[in-house]
Amino acid sequence: MTTTNQSPSISANGHTLAANQPTSTFEQDEEFRGFVLGTEQESSSPLAFSVFVAPGRYLQLDDVVHVRTALPDGRAIDLYGVVDEVNARHEGVQLTSDVALVREGILPAEPVVSAHVTVTRVEPEVYVPPMPGDAVRLAAGEARGRALFFDAMERRFPFGLARGDLVNAEPVYGNLDFLDGRKGAHVNISGISGVATKTSYATYLLYALFEGQRLGDLTANARALIFNVKGEDLLFLDHPNRKLDDVPTLREEYAKLDLPARPFGSVGFFAPVRRGEQPLPDTGSRSEGVTGFFWTLREFCEQGYLRFMFVDADTEQTQIAALVDTVTTHLQMEVRKSASDKMSIDGVDVTSFDELVDAIETHLDIDPESTMPSWAGRGYGQASLGTIRAFMRRLQAAARHLGHLVRSNQFGDPATHRIERNKQITVVDLHRLHDRAQRFVVGVLLHELLEEREGIGASENVPPVFVVVDELNKYAPREGTSPIKDTLLDIAERGRSLGVILIGAQQTASEVEQRIVANASFRIVGRLDTAEAQRAEYRFLGTTWRQRATLLTPGSMVVQQPEIPVPLLVRFPHPSWATRKSEVAAGSLAAAPGGSRDIIARFDDTPPLD
Amino acid sequence: MVVRLLPWQPEYGSGLTFDTEDEPDAFAPIDLTVEHQIWAPVTPEPGFPTPVQIVDGVRRADAHALDDGPDGTPVFGLFGSFAVGAVRCDGVARILEDRIRVERRYLHAGESIPDRAISSGATVVKFTSQRVSKGTNSQSLVAALNRDMLDAEAHLAAELSRDESVLTLVDGPLRSLRSPGRRVVGYIKRIQQWYVGPAERELLPTLEPGERTPLFLISPGTGIEQQHNDGRYSWFLPLRRLGVTYHPLGGVMRLETSGTLPIAEVIALADETARLLPGLSSMPGKDPRAPHNLVPVGALETVLTHRLGDRRWVQRLLTAHVGREARHTMYA
Numbered sequence: 025m026t027t028t029n030q031s032p033s034i035s036a037n038g039h040t041l042a043a044n045q046p047t048s049t050f051e052q053d054e055e056f057r058g059f060v061l062g063t064e065q066e067s068s069s070p071l072a073f074s075v076f077v078a079p080g081r082y083l084q085l086d087d088v089v090h091v092r093t094a095l096p097d098g099r100a101i102d103l104y105g106v107v108d109e110v111n112a113r114h115e116g117v118q119l120t121s122d123v124a125l126v127r128e129g130i131l132p133a134e135p136v137v138s139a140h141v142t143v144t145r146v147e148p149e150v151y152v153p154p155m156p157g158d159a160v161r162l163a164a165g166e167a168r169g170r171a172l173f174f175d176a177m178e179r180r181f182p183f184g185l186a187r188g189d190l191v192n193a194e195p196v197y198g199n200l201d202f203l204d205g206r207k208g209a210h211v212n213i214s215g216i217s218g219v220a221t222k223t224s225y226a227t228y229l230l231y232a233l234f235e236g237q238r239l240g241d242l243t244a245n246a247r248a249l250i251f252n253v254k255g256e257d258l259l260f261l262d263h264p265n266r267k268l269d270d271v272p273t274l275r276e277e278y279a280k281l282d283l284p285a286r287p288f289g290s291v292g293f294f295a296p297v298r299r300g301e302q303p304l305p306d307t308g309s310r311s312e313g314v315t316g317f318f319w320t321l322r323e324f325c326e327q328g329y330l331r332f333m334f335v336d337a338d339t340e341q342t343q344i345a346a347l348v349d350t351v352t353t354h355l356q357m358e359v360r361k362s363a364s365d366k367m368s369i370d371g372v373d374v375t376s377f378d379e380l381v382d383a384i385e386t387h388l389d390i391d392p393e394s395t396m397p398s399w400a401g402r403g404y405g406q407a408s409l410g411t412i413r414a415f416m417r418r419l420q421a422a423a424r425h426l427g428h429l430v431r432s433n434q435f436g437d438p439a440t441h442r443i444e445r446n447k448q449i450t451v452v453d454l455h456r457l458h459d460r461a462q463r464f465v466v467g468v469l470l471h472e473l474l475e476e477r478e479g480i481g482a483s484e485n486v487p488p489v490f491v492v493v494d495e496l497n498k499y500a501p502r503e504g505t506s507p508i509k510d511t512l513l514d515i516a517e518r519g520r521s522l523g524v525i526l527i528g529a530q531q532t533a534s535e536v537e538q539r540i541v542a543n544a545s546f547r548i549v550g551r552l553d554t555a556e557a558q559r560a561e562y563r564f565l566g567t568t569w570r571q572r573a574t575l576l577t578p579g580s581m582v583v584q585q586p587e588i589p590v591p592l593l594v595r596f597p598h599p600s601w602a603t604r605k606s607e608v609a610a611g612s613l614a615a616a617p618g619g620s621r622d623i624i625a626r627f628d629d630t631p632p633l634d
Numbered sequence: 635m636v637v638r639l640l641p642w643q644p645e646y647g648s649g650l651t652f653d654t655e656d657e658p659d660a661f662a663p664i665d666l667t668v669e670h671q672i673w674a675p676v677t678p679e680p681g682f683p684t685p686v687q688i689v690d691g692v693r694r695a696d697a698h699a700l701d702d703g704p705d706g707t708p709v710f711g712l713f714g715s716f717a718v719g720a721v722r723c724d725g726v727a728r729i730l731e732d733r734i735r736v737e738r739r740y741l742h743a744g745e746s747i748p749d750r751a752i753s754s755g756a757t758v759v760k761f762t763s764q765r766v767s768k769g770t771n772s773q774s775l776v777a778a779l780n781r782d783m784l785d786a787e788a789h790l791a792a793e794l795s796r797d798e799s800v801l802t803l804v805d806g807p808l809r810s811l812r813s814p815g816r817r818v819v820g821y822i823k824r825i826q827q828w829y830v831g832p833a834e835r836e837l838l839p840t841l842e843p844g845e846r847t848p849l850f851l852i853s854p855g856t857g858i859e860q861q862h863n864d865g866r867y868s869w870f871l872p873l874r875r876l877g878v879t880y881h882p883l884g885g886v887m888r889l890e891t892s893g894t895l896p897i898a899e900v901i902a903l904a905d906e907t908a909r910l911l912p913g914l915s916s917m918p919g920k921d922p923r924a925p926h927n928l929v930p931v932g933a934l935e936t937v938l939t940h941r942l943g944d945r946r947w948v949q950r951l952l953t954a955h956v957g958r959e960a961r962h963t964m965y966a
Contacts, residue, residue: 132934
């Protein structure tokens with residue numbers, strides 16, 4: 025009983041692909057991979073089908089394939105898909121030990137390979153299954169672009185290279201409209217610290233956008249704010265990486281992505297001022313070109329930054345929050361009574377954060393005999409003694425860690441120690457700050473950014489600001505509320521219209537506020553912990569990718585984007601900028617002003633002040 | 635008295651179908667001394683298993699039918715399919731794909747009934763009309779289908795056996811092959827008669843895999859297979875140790891080859907089978923007819939059955955075809 029398929033002759037890319045053509049013709053077709061399967065277990069459907077991989081050919085995970093099937097009226101339907109599983113077996117063999125018999129030459133059985141394909145695109149949109157026996161070809165070049173919707177992306181940026189050797193690797197693109205706020209915004213990156221290379225990838229994305237000029241006219245005025253929280257990874261962005269010279273293929277990889285291979289061109293570095301009387305930046309191995317930043321006491325009181333000192337997730341649920349608000353209001357009233365260049369309370373100048381704390385404590389005295397006006401309220405509204413004590417405990421603890429970031433208006437020249445986003449990339453180095461101080465700085469900066477953006481108003485031509493925040497689980501944990509979490513939620517939900525784009529990262533998305541993760545147009549996953557990969561937050565990965573995500577190596581990420589129904593694996597090139605001092609290409613540091621003087625390097629190993 | 639099991643699964647019957655009351659001398663004359671004077675185990679020289687090819691076939695009754703003959707007498711019909719093929723083990727086991735033949739018949743006792751080609755989409759299934767002279771009941775039609783299959787097997791075996799570099803094994807008693815090669819052996823899975831007497835049979839449970847009984851000659855015109863005019867050489871060998879659960883006679887196989895061959899060649903063939911067959915035999919639990927259904931043959935049967943087409947699909951095709959035809963004839 026022979027089956028002859030009489031479907032009409034169809035042609036794809038110059039090759040005749042009739043189902044009834046002799047198999048020998050396919051041998052000359054380099055892209056031919058096999059035939060669509062139609063068994064009971066592996067039936068074909070419009071959304072997924074299996075392929076019998078022809079002997080002598082192979083398909084691997086992530087291969088992009090194309091099938092042309094014919095409707096009864098002869099119209100051709102093109103189905104594109106991505107291989108997400110490949111299976112090999114001895115056909116007809118059922119028992120475990122049979123494999124030994126096959127090897128001994130006793131049991132006849134042929135190894136067969138089948139691959140499972142998830143359909144990504146159907147052109148035109150007639151959702152019929154490809155017919156069993158239809159030829160499956162590897163989609164390369166234009167066909168691959170169609171399979172992955174790259175052809176429909178008017179503005180696109182390179183996510184990285186698809187897996188494969190460098191010669192054959194092709195770029196994987198993302199649709200910029202979904203990144204810069206036109207149709208969507210925000211990126212969320214998950215993965216184990218150290219292995220998942222989350223920060224490196226976020227930096228790569230910024231590089232692709234800024235140095236790759238992918239933002240078009242807005243590139244010049246677009247900005248990025250990135251926090252350096254671990255090590256000194258981001259403090260040498262403006263220096264070329266020595267690997268550009270040492271690894272010959274690195275430049276080719278950048279060329280494949282149509283990106284230059286060089287350091288970032290426009291970077292401003294900021295670090296908190298050190299304790300003591302000099303407004304010097306508190307950094308490690310780099311001091312040149314780094315601006316020390318602090319806020320003045322007056323700014324602190326005027327802008328109500330006090331609340332960013334109370335960042336524990338539970339703060340909002342307690343009476344402390346009410347007291348923070350009351351104290352903030354009183355401080356703002358005192359600002360109005362002060363001379364324009366100083367901060368005074370009750371007419372007495374406050375010149376340090378400790379003095380401010382003392383003043384607050386004095387005003388919270390609820391002794392009924394006291395003559396001072398109490399900020400703790402009177403009568404029913406009065407804060408309890410317990411609340412006041414808890415408030416003071418937290419304030420004093422915070423003051424220990426970040427009091428040096430809020431200085432008198434007479435400390436140095438405050439105007440030259442603000443974080444200005446006048447360079448394309450603004451790096452704020454927090455790695456030597458205590459956790460509580462880190463959260464204060466991030467909270468204040470994000471708040472400032474949002475305020476500023478709200479003033480400008482929404483428009484398509486407002487250049488976007490990208491904010492990279494790692495450890496989102498610390499700033500926007502799933503449980504509880506805090507001022508920073510509110511700010512981040514605000515960015516996630518309204519940032520798109522304000523041109524504030526959040527590139528958030530965390531080890532575990534399951535510990536981050538769901539709405540922040542859900543609002544990200546692009547979800548990216550590096551290597552995941554096995555248990556974490558099974559959480560509902562990664563359902564978008566599908567079964568196979570959840571498994572594979574636990575095996576990803578540094579430099580490989582899985583990208584899910586709105587237009588493509590399957591996650592894609594990308595490799596991004598090794599940074600062309602230095603990620604530590606030892607990587608800085610020879611000659612680059614010396615050329616930089618003050619490069620040979622490295623007076624602060626000896627503090628390198630000092631642990632962050634506690 | 636020790637009760638032990640016979641290894642075949644009961645739905646395949648039993649591997650031993652002889653009658654314990656059969657008189658041994660009913661099958662005389664048998665010559666037990668063609669190889670040795672004494673009836674004792676023969677242990678062939680050790681050696682590598684020979685390349686072998688095994689021919690087999692499968693058949694299937696697809697649908698029984700009943701036709702009203704011209705004079706009103708009922709005429710039985712049978713739609714049946716069979717496939718024959720061969721598997722070759724010469725270091726690698728493989729099905730000889732290009733030798734597989736699939737045939738379909740409409741067997742009947744009627745007159746001038748045409749072939750039936752049933753098409754479904756691009757597929758055409760053709761049942762060749764074949765008159766069976768004594769097809770007066772349905773069993774005889776099934777037997778006729780079986781004969782057709784055996785003929786096809788014999789035809790294939792004769793053809794393949796001309797390659798004498800390989801040992802050719804044929805399923806069942808050796809039938810008359812048209813000009814076969816000299817290295818053809820028939821293997822009998824189901825023992826219906828022993829040919830040898832009770833005293834000689836006592837040797838069988840004591841044999842180890844790799845050993846065999848001496849050859850014996852079954853004279854022409856003896857036994858069930860009347861057509862062997864030249865007689866047949868035959869021998870027994872155990873296929874594998876089955877353990878205490880199973881009776882050792884349950885693991886014995888009888889083989890035979892043409893009586894016209896020189897005795898030296900027959901001895902060589904018998905030795906080859908003793909070296910080869912234990913390795914090809916199947917294990918109880920893996921095959922319902924273990925150890926007799928050889929492993930390559932089990933795989934061949936699966937492939938051949940598969941080539942017959944899905945049973946329900948063929949039946950469905952027949953139902954539709956016959957139904958349309960009947961409606962057309964009866965209501966036209």
